[in-house]
Amino acid sequence: MKMYGKYVFSAMCIAALGLSAGAFIKANATPAIESVAAGQPVDLTYAAEKALPAVVHIKYVQNSKVQTVEVEEDPFSDFFGPFGFFGNPDRGNGGTQKRRVQTPKKEATGSGVIISPDGYIVTNNHVVNGADELTVTLNDNREFSARIIGTDPNTDLALIKVNGKNLPTLPIGDSDNLKVGEWVLAVGNPYNLSSTVTAGIVSAKARSMGGEGTNGPQISSFIQTDAAINPGNSGGALVNVKGELVGINAMLYSQTGSYSGYGFAIPTTIMNKVVDDLKQYGTVQRAVLGIKGGDVLNYINAQKEDNKTVDLGTNEGVYVAEVVEGSSASAAGIVKGDVIVEADGKKITKMAELQELLSKKRPGEQVTLTYFHNKAKKSKTVTLKNAQGNTKVIKTADLDVLGASFRPITEQQKKEYDLGFGLEVTKVGKGAIKDGGIGQGFIMQYANDTPLKSISDLQELVKSVSTSKDPVLIIKGVWPTGKRDYKVVKVSE
Numbered sequence: 001m002k003m004y005g006k007y008v009f010s011a012m013c014i015a016a017l018g019l020s021a022g023a024f025i026k027a028n029a030t031p032a033i034e035s036v037a038a039g040q041p042v043d044l045t046y047a048a049e050k051a052l053p054a055v056v057h058i059k060y061v062q063n064s065k066v067q068t069v070e071v072e073e074d075p076f077s078d079f080f081g082p083f084g085f086f087g088n089p090d091r092g093n094g095g096t097q098k099r100r101v102q103t104p105k106k107e108a109t110g111s112g113v114i115i116s117p118d119g120y121i122v123t124n125n126h127v128v129n130g131a132d133e134l135t136v137t138l139n140d141n142r143e144f145s146a147r148i149i150g151t152d153p154n155t156d157l158a159l160i161k162v163n164g165k166n167l168p169t170l171p172i173g174d175s176d177n178l179k180v181g182e183w184v185l186a187v188g189n190p191y192n193l194s195s196t197v198t199a200g201i202v203s204a205k206a207r208s209m210g211g212e213g214t215n216g217p218q219i220s221s222f223i224q225t226d227a228a229i230n231p232g233n234s235g236g237a238l239v240n241v242k243g244e245l246v247g248i249n250a251m252l253y254s255q256t257g258s259y260s261g262y263g264f265a266i267p268t269t270i271m272n273k274v275v276d277d278l279k280q281y282g283t284v285q286r287a288v289l290g291i292k293g294g295d296v297l298n299y300i301n302a303q304k305e306d307n308k309t310v311d312l313g314t315n316e317g318v319y320v321a322e323v324v325e326g327s328s329a330s331a332a333g334i335v336k337g338d339v340i341v342e343a344d345g346k347k348i349t350k351m352a353e354l355q356e357l358l359s360k361k362r363p364g365e366q367v368t369l370t371y372f373h374n375k376a377k378k379s380k381t382v383t384l385k386n387a388q389g390n391t392k393v394i395k396t397a398d399l400d401v402l403g404a405s406f407r408p409i410t411e412q413q414k415k416e417y418d419l420g421f422g423l424e425v426t427k428v429g430k431g432a433i434k435d436g437g438i439g440q441g442f443i444m445q446y447a448n449d450t451p452l453k454s455i456s457d458l459q460e461l462v463k464s465v466s467t468s469k470d471p472v473l474i475i476k477g478v479w480p481t482g483k484r485d486y487k488v489v490k491v492s493e
Contacts, residue, residue, distance in 0.1 A: 042183045042241060048197045050243030051187045053139045053168035054114045055236055057194050058123060058146070058160075061133040062106040111188035111236030112136065112160065113245060114169050115275070119144070119162040122275060123235030124250055125151045128158045136162050139195055150278030154286070155270055155359070156250055158235075159278045170237060173244025175223065175267035178202050186227040186249055186263065188236025200227030203262060208352035221356035222264035223247045229263030238265040247271075270359045277362075282396045283467045287361040287384035290327020293320045295350040296339055313375030316349040317341040320371075326389055332382040334371065341377075342370035358384070364391035387469045397466035397491055399459050403431015406455055409443055417478050419445065421453040436475070436489035444477040466491050 110127030114120070121136065128134060134146040144162035151158040178184075179202065186198045204224040223238060229249050238247035247265030277284045293299075296312060299319040303310045312319070318340040323330050334340075341348055343357045344367055361367060363386040370379045386394055399406075405427040409419060422443040428434050438444075444452050447461050465471050473489040 044183065044185055044199055044241060047185050047239050047241050047243040048187070051170055051185060051237050051239045051245075052195055052197070054170035055139065055187045055189075055195070056112045056114060056121060057137040057189045058110045058112050058127055058235065059133075059135040059137070060106075060108040060110065060127065060131045061135075062130050063132045064105045065103045066100055109189060109192050109232050110234045111232065111249070113235070113237045113248065114138075114167050115172065115245075117165065117167050117169055119164040119167055120149070120275075120279075121146065121160045121162065122248055122271060123158050123160060124248065125153050125156045125158045127235045128160060129153075134160060136160075137194070138167070150282050152274050152278065152284045154284070155266060155274055157248065157266060157271060157274045159275055170239070170245045171243070172268055172272065173240055173242065173246045175246045175269050178205065178223065178240065178246055178267075180204060183241050184225055184227055184246065185239045186225065186229050186233060186236065186265075187239060188229075188233035188249060190228075190230035190232040192232055196233075198228035200225050205267075206350065206352040206356060207264060208350065208355075221267065221270065221352040221359070222250070223267055225263050225265065227263060233263070267356065270356060273360050281393060283394060283463075285362040285394060286386060287358055287363050287365060287367075288327065288387050289354075289358060289367075289382070289384065290324040290329040291318075291320050291334065291340075292322040292324070293318055293351065295319070297350075311375070312337075312339050313372040313377075314339055314341055317372070318348060318351050318354050328382045328385050332369070332380040334369070334380070334382075335373070337373075339372040340369055341372060342368075342379075344368055363393075387467070388471065389469075394467050396463040397471075399455070399462060401431060401462065401466070401491060402433045402489070403429045404433035404438070406444070406458065408454060413443070417443065417482065419443065419478070421445065421451060422477065423452045423455065423458060432489050432491055436473075436487045438475065438487050438489070441480040442477055442485075443479075444475050446476040447473045449474075462491055 110123060112121040112123035112127070115122055128148055129151065131148075134148070136144045136146045144164060146160045146162045149159040149161050182202045184200060184202055186200070188196060190196055202223060203226050207222045207224045208220045223246070225238065227238070233249045234251070236249045237245050238249055240246050245268055247267050248271055249263060249265045251264050274284055296317045296319045297315060299321075300310050300312070300315065320329070320334060320336055320338045320340065322336060323334055340354060343354060346357060348354050348357075358367065361384055363384055366381050366383050368379060368381045370377065372378075383391070385391055388394065404425050406423045407426050409422045409424050413422075413424065414420065422445045425433065425438060425440055425442045425444065428438070428440050444458075446452060447458065448465065450457065450461055452458050461473065465473055471491045473491055474486060475489055476484070476486045478484050
């Protein structure tokens with residue numbers, strides 16, 4: 001992991017945004033493709049012809065907004081500023097000042113893949129995150145407005161929808177069947193150049209990049225390819241020689257920010273379940289084993305650096321460094337120091353392979369694990385739980401779960417309470433707000449330390465928190481009397 005600091009992970013959005021670095025029906029049957037004899041050239045024209053109509057150009061627009069921000073206070077502003085000796089009435093606390101600033105309009109482009117004739121499109125989360133407007137352009141130049149169905153930051157996938165019929169689609173292949181050395185195409189819109197195809201081979205599978213997502217560790221099990229992937233390719237298709245979708249292009253690995261050898265795609269085995277969950281539930285039903293750890297080899301090498309000799313009975317698998325109390329792994333008797341080497345009969349050599357397998361499962365489903373305990377091989381069948389420690393279906397909550405009405409505070413209220421922003425509770429009914437001890441007239445300024453400048457801020461926070469391990473909002477605000485207070489509000493469906 002030390003070597004990663006020397007490189008830049010660039011996500012595939014165009015530089016205009018400065019973004020750095022994400023069971024449905026098979027649409028069409030494909031004719032049989034004969035295997036190519038060793039040493040013979042591969043004809044990729046069929047795959048390209050199949051893929052191009054189904055890969056779309058996505059334009060992202062984030063409109064200009066006026067926001068109140070706090071900036072470091074100038075110690076001389078009282079004397080030389082426009083308010084003279086008497087100072088700035090918008091002065092905040094702690095050496096800061098409140099200022100209203102206008103953010104610039106932002107535009108970027110990316111790619112997406114049509115997966116159903118009625119207009120469902122898969123892309124990366126980072127391509128659509130924060131967008132006020134999304135415009136989809138097909139290969140035949142037809143243009144549609146798109147809406148977001150759901151997103152999953154942990155896999156960097158998003159599902160969007162356009163209102164269309166009989167749209168061209170790409171059949172879904174099984175990424176598990178991909179082999180290292182197999183030819184693939186990367187199809188997308190790099191640098192805003194539409195309908196671009198590059199070719200390469202599968203360089204590696206189950207490649208891990210690590211990192212943390214919104215609700216825990218990111219699902220990181222990429223297909224690595226040397227097909228040229230550049231900014232703007234994000235959300236485009238990785239296609240096998242049969243013209244089947246086998247991955248969603250997500251990032252490149254580069255020292256310069258542009259292609260220099262390797263790109264990474266999210267396998268369709270992960271994509272399929274994410275898309276299905278977003279359609280059904282609005283959020284991903286993620287099964288959690290409840291362990292922290294990493295590749296056995298990394299653990300062994302780390303111990304060697306400390307001049308320690310380790311014999312775990314194997315040099316492959318997932319080393320369990322910690323077991324979360326009350327988790328599925330804990331219930332199954334797995335403890336620190338165990339090494340997981342198989343899951344459902346499939347050999348596990350590293351953490352990315354275990355992550356990929358678990359990403360296909362939902363809470364309540366079972367997985368059979370084979371592991372070494374004190375160098376002795378054991379097997380256990382484990383019932384998987386969600387991040388909240390149960391097997392219930394998790395749905396994203398909306399504002400109605402709070403049981404109250406809100407409005408942004410007026411200019412008069414800002415002056416009266418010396419506030420730059422906030423949401424006033426205008427009506428309270430049965431729901432989480434009442435249960436949390438918040439009444440009419442209370443001005444909510446922060447929830448979980450996030451500023452509440454608009455109702456959409458609160459809505460997005462409620463959605464995010466409702467699927468987290470601790471579905472609560474810690475709300476800080478002001479009562480009509482001027483008294484500052486905080487309340488704990490439990491968010492659940």
